[in-house]
Every structure is written in structure tokens, then in C-alpha cells.
Amino acid sequence: MLVKLALLLSSSAGLALSLPSSGPQAKKISKRFIAEPRASHVDWNAPRHHGGFLSKRSDVHTEDYFNNPPSLFSLAADSETVKRDAAIAEDLNVASHNNTKRAKPGQWESLDGSCKYHPAPVCWGGKRMDLYYMGQDKTCYHKSRDYGAKEPKQQEWGSWENLGGEMDSAPAVCTRKKENMHVFCKGTDGQAWHRSYWNGWGKWQAMGGKMKHEPAACSWGKDHAAVYVAADDGQCWHRRYDEPKENSGSWKSWESIGGYLSGPPKAVTWGEDHTSVICKGDDGQAWHKKTDPKKPTGWGEWETLGGSLDSTPAACAWPGDDRVDIFVKGSDGACWHKTMKNETVTVKDPVTDKPTVTTMPKWGAWENMGGEMMADTPPDVAVVGDGMEVYITGQDNAVYRKKWADGSWTEDWEKMGGNVETQPSTVTWDDGKVDVYFTGKDSTVKRCF
Template sequence: MLLLLVVLCFGQSALSLPPPAQKFHQEPRASKVDWNAPRPGHGGFLAKRSGLHSAEFFSDPPRPLLSTAAVDHAPQDSDPWTQKRATSGRWENLNGSAAWYQAPVSWGGSRMDLYQMGKADKRCQHKSWGSSSASNNNNNNNNNKWTSWEDLGGTFASAPAACSRKKDNNHVFGSGTDGQCWHRTYNSGAWGAWQAMGGAVQHPPSACSWGKDHAAVYVSSATDGQCWHRRYDEPPASSKTAPSWGAWEGLGGYLDGPPKAVTWGPDHTSIFCKGQDGQVWHKPYGINTTTTTTTTTTTTTTTTSKSAWGEWEALGGSLDGTPAACAWDGRMDVLAKGSDGACWHKTYKNTTTAVTAWNATAQANQTTVTTLPKWGSWENLGGKLKDGTPPDVVAVDGRMEVYITGDDSAMYRKTWQNDKWSAGWEAMGGSVDSKPNAVAWDGGKVDVFGTGADGSCKRCFS
């Protein structure tokens, strides 16, 4: 009897233990398929098909939303559990009803816009904070106050994406329930109509702008997993060419999730994604190499710019979800939830090598210094992320902030500044079910958003 009791107790204890974490594979691995091989045709991405929504259907007149009252600055979340756990972060309940995570964007100054997909009707919802230089009937000229949630129409299959090219401008993208990409523009206080962009899209899109004359959207193909993109270019005012969207361009790859596009400035974009082999992949546009040659009498500096797409490169890792990334000050950082549940980090920055050799022609030693971007090794930042919630990252004013949703549904922050990480993860409190989504705005402030268990939008600020 005693032996049976011991066996039963041992069995119960063993079953109650968490399963062992999977190892995070840091080294890049050879793919079974060639990510950079040209593909004939379009793989079905541009194929004509029936059942597509019309612009009239997608731009159905706005409907009244629940919880539409405007919210004044910084009322605290009424959830006592949220307040009980809050430490470094202050929380605000923006209400609404979201099915996915939010897409925050700022065009600078004290203006911030927020987009989400409605939980019940799948329509695009919008809320803004701060002033616009032009007002309209949608109450966009609000000073130091949140607007009501605004119904922008549409019928989405996943979370929207947004970017801003300049002041008083937003581009909003979404994957429609008809499978194609849809787009709507806000310019100088007025919304344009929804525009069907075509394609066969799987997963949420990613939007990116490197300046006032450029915007682009990146998607994952529902037919063959390839990454596709369309770019918008606005010619100089002196040009007679009208601004327009280019055609879809296939960028190759075999994606298992949405792409993430980032930029550190004009003529640079980098795409990150989780590949179908589980590791992180990266594709750059516009990377520079600088070489400086010095002799006893002269110094010559040559910068080689590649204003074209580079090849996909495997960065290693074993991911559980979509990678996050940021580009700033000539460097890039990619963050991911590993298969072990921890947050992992990898950095791309310039590295300098110097080679000195005798130059017979100049009869002097010649030193050649080459500055070449290079990826570092994966770094384990720790943490225990909630299932289905990859991290997010934002860089501003010489610092980088990483946010995660912990397995206790609270939000946590880790900061890189002055070439070092903050000690441990800083508890921000809160109670959210979604991944965090951060935005830098208003002179270096960072706000983070997440979706509560009831679908309401939660804002964290400090």
C-alpha cells in the first residue's frame, strides 16, 4: 500500500512538471529550398479570381461603434488587478473592441494615430491623439485628448498596418477577407477611399516609409509563401509625373508568417521574417560599404552604395512567432521569441578592419580601413513570453526599448542605452492577451499598446 502511494505521488509530481524547453538553435542553417532562386510567373499571387470585394463594399458607410466617448489624458485603467501590479508603467483603458493587436503610428510632434481590427465586425477602427494642421468632420483636430473610436470601414482578416511619410499623412493597409491587400490614405485632414491593391495575402501586412516621398507595403503570399511588395513614390514638385503605386514585385523567400520591414533612413529597407525552416531570414535594400585608404601623403575614402535588393540571408535561431526589428543610427536589431520561450536578440552594425601593407609604387606603407556591416551572435535576454505573443522593439534618442508580454499577461521592458542593457526585465504591470506594439512620439516618449482579455485597447506609458 505504501509502495503504491509512493508511485502515485511520484507519477503526479512528474506529470505536473512543465515540459522541457526546446533548445534555441543559434547558428544559421542551410535551407532545403533556394530563397534567392528566381521563380517563374507569380506563383498564383496575381492570379485573377472570383469573390473579390468591390471598393463600394469595402467603403461601406461608417457605423456607430461601442464605447465611442472620447477619453481625456491619462485616466487610469479601472481594472484593480492591472493597478495592483503596475510598477514602472501607467495604464489607460482606451476601450474599443479589438480582435488582434494595435498598429500605432506617429508623424512626429504630439500626434499619434492608432488602428485596430474590430472584434465583431472585422472593420478598421481608428483613434488619434494630438493636433492636426487641418480639421475635418471626424474630429481629427484634437489637442491633448483622445478622439472617439472612428469606423473606417473595410472587412479585415487580420490586424492592419500603418506608416506615415510626413506630417498630416497616414497610410493604412490590411488583408481583406477576400484575400487581397487593401489601402487607405489620410492626407491633410481628409480620408481617401479604400483602394484594392490585389494580391493573394496571408498574414498581416507590414508598412514602412523612409521619407516624405516614399512608402511601401510588404506581404506574405497565400499561394507559395513568397514575400511581395509594392512601393509608392512621389516625384519632386518640379516633375510632371504624377505620384503612383508601382506594380507588385516578388522578392522571393519561403515565409512562415508576416514580414517585418524597417528603415534607418532614405534608400534603406530591411525585411525580416520567420522562414518555413523556423529560423530568421533577412533581405536588405541599400546597404553601404565604406573603404578608406591612407598612405603617408594621401587619404582616399570610397563609399559603395547598393540601391537595389540584396539576397536573402539566414540568421539562424529557432522561432516561436514573428520576429520584431528596428533600424537606427546605421544599425539594426532583431528580436524574437525562441522555441525555449525566452526573448533572443541579434545586432547588425558596422565593423572596421584595418590592413597595412607595403605599396611599392608609393614606396610607403599603405593602410586600408574597411567599414563593413556585420551580424553579431544571438544573445539570450531571458524572460518568459506568453504563448502567441512575440516581442516588440522601438529605438529613439539613442536608446532601444524591448517589450514583451509575460506568461502572467503583464508587460515587461528591457532598455539598451550607452552600450549596455538595463538590469533585468522592468515590470510595467498591466494585463493584456496580445503582443505589445510600441511607438515613439512627442520628443522621445514611448507608448505601448496591447489588447485586454475583453478586447479593449490598453495603453501603457511612463
């Protein structure tokens, strides 16, 4: 069956995005979304060889080289990135700094830069915001601001700081606690690289491995963090950091959790002893695996969620609710959504054969949220109190949003404006504020707030 979608676009920010299913404005989509799980051509849970991921290699960078790579070119004479005010004025309605509670249509800010891929924001709590990107020169850039700082200068965005490196992917970043950050990337040598911030920057450290895509980062509690990567042979590998005592942490060895990934994984957590890993499989379906403390390996098995994906999944987890929501760009170009949450069920005790009432996690059906998304741009989602905000990049290079509150979604996609070229990167901060970051068509970093 052909899925019919249409976007009624307007240049005015704040316009709702309507999706007629028929009539002269409906656009035919050549591919349909297949919601039903299908049998895979391979066993995702069968043990496998490490596929060379752990093999020693001679074609990798030294840590000294990675921390001091030769400069490919200078971005600006004063070491700051080039400003593009004319292009920005043409692209967006640039707003002044604002402590708004939620992102609103038309409120945009340019943060300059010369960005490749999408930026990576993080908040370690309160009103502090940090932002990272891979530059056109393959090095990592960082800037920050702190609305709660005593010094007025710190309340504004600082200059871009060059953290060095020789990257081949967008960075991934997570935080365990205040004044702590972990930054990960794929190096041009295919290895995973890591740099941490704790009262100042450490050096880039080689983590080994042989990656195919950008990494994913996840942290639960102040003492734990982990990085997840897809290897050349499609397996998902992760490496965990534990800090049993203050400033005495260490990284564990790489561990394979199997799978046949065709893109980078996504890792989310709702708290201690839980991590959900979601990915697009090489069969086009969504796959999920989560930690299980009762299992010897600490992991449950991979389960297929069906779907026919055209992007890396986005996901969020709800602290205290044992709930995970995933969002994908479907093969029909629309945004699709699926939820896992605990449901009350009656099961028979294996010994007494008596019925017992318990709760078990269960996935709901795929939900078509509509929209017409730009190619190769997955959605992103932010949990805001008891609700969610989902952002997509449309085929017109504008940004669109849907909100979930009180158990239902807003009917139409809300146009947020913008002229961007990448997927959205969302972050929540200061107890409910939402920022969304993109790379613009002029390669500068854009903030929607």
C-alpha cells in the same frame, strides 16, 4: 541542453523579473534555442514563379463593397465602442492622462474599443498620436489625440472612428510626413487593401495580391512608402509608393523578393535607400534581406541569421548609424536579440590585390535576454535617443521591459503590470516619449505610458 528559466512574478508594478538558472525556482524548458545558421531545404535566392499572387481573381471584393460592407453587428447605439469600466478597474491601475517622458510601471490607460488582434499606433511627428485596430466586426477603427493642439479637446483622445473595410488582419500603418498616414490590411478576400490620410481620408483601394498574413508597412523620407506581405506560397512581395511632386504620387507594381516565409515580414529603415526585411522562414530560422542600390534589382540576397524562432521578428533601425537590431521569441520561450552594424574590415582589391580598409555590415551573435513569453506574442522595440526599450508579454499576461543604454542592457526584466492578451505595439513620439499599446483580456485597447 535544457535551458532553465524562471519568472519571479509579483502583482506589484515595477518589480524586476529575475531569471535564476538553477535551484528550486528554475523552470525547465523542453526546447532549446539553436543559434547557429543551418542549411535550408530550399534555395531562398533562386528565381520563382509568382505562385498565383498576380493572377486575376473573381473571388475578391469590389472597392464599393469594401468601403461600404454590410454591418455584422453594432458595437454601441451611439456608434462608439462599449465602455468596460468594471473590467478595466479589475485589470489595471488606471492612471490619468500624463505627459510623462517614458513608460513607467503601473501607468495605464484604457481607450475602450472592441479590438481583435493587436492595435497599431503611429506618430507623424511632434505630439500627435494616431491609433488603429481591427474590430470584432472586422472593420477598421481609428482615434487620435494631439498634446500640442491649441484646442483642449484635441489634446484628449477622441471617439473611435469607424473607417469601414472588411479586414482579416491587424492593420499596419506608416507615415511619410505631417498630416499623412497610410493604412494597410489583409481583406477577408485575401487581397491587400490600402487607405490613405492626407488632409482627410481617401477611400479604401484594392491593391491586389493574395496574402497569408498581416502586412508590414515602412516609410523612408516624405516621398516614399512601401507595403510588404507574405503570399500563399511563402514568397515576400512588396509594393512601393513614390511621390516625386507634392500630391502626385503613384503606386508601382507588385515585386517579389522571394523567400519562404512562415509568418508576416517586418520592414525597417534607417533612411534613404535602405530597407531591411526580416522574417521567420519555414525552417524556423530568422532571414534577412536588404536593399542594395548597386544591384540591378535594387536588392541584396537573402541571408540566414540562424536561430529557432517561435514568433514573427521585431526590429528597429538606427538613423545615421547603419544599424539594425532584431528581437524574437525563441523556441525556448525566451527573448533573443541580434545586431547588424558596420565594422571596419580589411579587404583585398580585386584588381590590384592590395589591402583596402573599408566598412561592411556584420551580424553579431545571438544574445539571450531571458524572459518567459506568452505563446504567439512577439516582442516589440522602440529606439529612444541613443538607447532601446524592448517590451514583451509574459505568460502571466503582464508586460515586461528591458532597456539598453550606454552599450548594455538592464540586468532584469522590469514588470510594468497590465492584464493583456496580445503582443506589444510600441511608438516613440515628441522626441523621446514612448507609448506601448495592447489589447486587454476584455478586448479594449490598453495604453502603457
